[in-house]
Amino acid sequence: NAGVTQTPKFQVLKTGQSMTLQCAQDMNHEYMSWYRQDPGMGLRLIHYSVGAGITDQGEVPNGYNVSRSTTEDFPLRLLSAAPSQTSVYFCASSYSDTEALHFGNGTRLTVT
Amino acid sequence: AQTVTQSQPEMSVQEAETVTLSCTYDTSESNYYLFWYKQPPSRQMILVIRQEAYKQQNATENRFSVNFQKAAKSFSLKISDSQLGDTAMYFCAFTGNNAGNMLTFGGGTRLMVKP
Numbered sequence: 299n300a301g302v303t304q305t306p307k308f309q310v311l312k313t314g315q316s317m318t319l320q321c322a323q324d325m326n327h328e329y330m331s332w333y334r335q336d337p338g339m340g341l342r343l344i345h346y347s348v349g350a351g352i353t354d355q356g357e358v359p360n361g362y363n364v365s366r367s368t369t370e371d372f373p374l375r376l377l378s379a380a381p382s383q384t385s386v387y388f389c390a391s392s393y394s395d396t397e398a399l400h401f402g403n404g405t406r407l408t409v410t
Numbered sequence: 411a412q413t414v415t416q417s418q419p420e421m422s423v424q425e426a427e428t429v430t431l432s433c434t435y436d437t438s439e440s441n442y443y444l445f446w447y448k449q450p451p452s453r454q455m456i457l458v459i460r461q462e463a464y465k466q467q468n469a470t471e472n473r474f475s476v477n478f479q480k481a482a483k484s485f486s487l488k489i490s491d492s493q494l495g496d497t498a499m500y501f502c503a504f505t506g507n508n509a510g511n512m513l514t515f516g517g518g519t520r521l522m523v524k525p
Contacts, residue, residue, distance in 0.1 A: 329511045338419075340501055340515035348510050356512060388455060395511040396443050396462075401455035 300324050304389050304402035311379040311409045319374040319405050321389030329392045330372040331399070334358065334385040341388060347372055348395070379409045412437045414504050416516035423492045424524050430477075431487045431519045433502030440464075441507045444478070444485045449499040449518075458500070461485065489521075497523045 305320045323330065331346035333356075343356030345364040353364050361383060363375040372391075376383060386406050390399040413436045423429035435444070446458040461469045461478050468476050473490045489496055502516040 331511065331513075333513075333515075338517055340414075340416075340517045341503075341513070342515070343512050346510055346512055354510070386453065390455075392511050395509060396505065396507065397511070398445060398457040398460050399455075399511065399513065404453050404455075 302389055302391055302400050302402035304387075304405050306405060307403065309405060309407050311376070311407065313379060313381060313409060315379050317376050317379065319376075319387055319389070319407075321372045321374065321402060322370050323372075323389075323391040323400070324370065325391065325393070325400065326369060327391035327393050327400070328369065329395055330366065331356070331390050332362070332364065332372070332374045333388045333390065334383075335388060335404075336385050344374065344387075376407075381409045383407065384409045412439075412504050412506065412514045414502055414514050414516040416500075416502055416519050418519045419517070420520045420522070422522040422524055423489075425492055425494060427492055428488060428490045429492055429521065431489075431500050431502075431521065433485045433487070433516055435483050435485065435502070435504050435514075437483070437504065437506065439506045443505050443507075444476075445503040445505075445513070446474070446476070446485075446487045447501045447503060448496075449501065450495075450497070455501075459487065492523045494523050494525060497521060 332344040333341040347366040389402040444461045503513045
């Protein structure tokens with residue numbers, strides 16, 4: 299089983315550029331979410347989805363956009379990259395809203 | 411809003427010994443779920459243990475166990491017979507009931523197991 303697949307693993311962007319971080323899961327999970335991990339701050343929720351067609355904001359949504367057109371995919375879009383968005387990004391999914399999250403392997407993003 | 415606090419940024423333990431990582435949280439909810447995740451240098455997030463707040467019994471998974479004190483809002487992780495492979499960042503996390511599985515994470519504890 300592939301589980302949660304994130305691409306790319308590494309990315310360098312210039313300020314102002316846009317890009318999409320891809321996330322796909324093959325476990326038929328309804329719940330999907332995006333977190334960012336910064337040193338000393340743990341993981342913080344950016345956006346989440348409770349099913350296809352339904353998304354909502356988390357703790358730090360500014361500068362990011364998401365959509366959920368299928369159960370499997372949950373891409374994260376950076377609209378205009380800023381140095382403050384330099385971070386490690388994790389996509390996660392779960393079967394229900396109380397089960398443990400399954401995480402992807404993360405994307406390290408650097409914005410110069 | 412819920413908060414999760416891990417007061418020990420770094421800890422070390424000798425191989426084969428026991429170590430306890432602390433976690434406290436703040437919530438007004440009566441039913442919720444708590445987790446410990448391990449993040450080794452590979453960056454992968456691995457579930458260690460899950461605790462349901464309405465269960466009195468402390469969760470255990472092999473060498474890992476928790477001490478869940480609901481009244482004190484404390485959720486510590488005990489690692490017995492520490493192994494070199496336990497070297498990692500450990501994160502405590504909280505989610506409420508019907509919260510869409512939105513997790514609130516603590517800042518993490520970096521654990522070093524020494525040979």
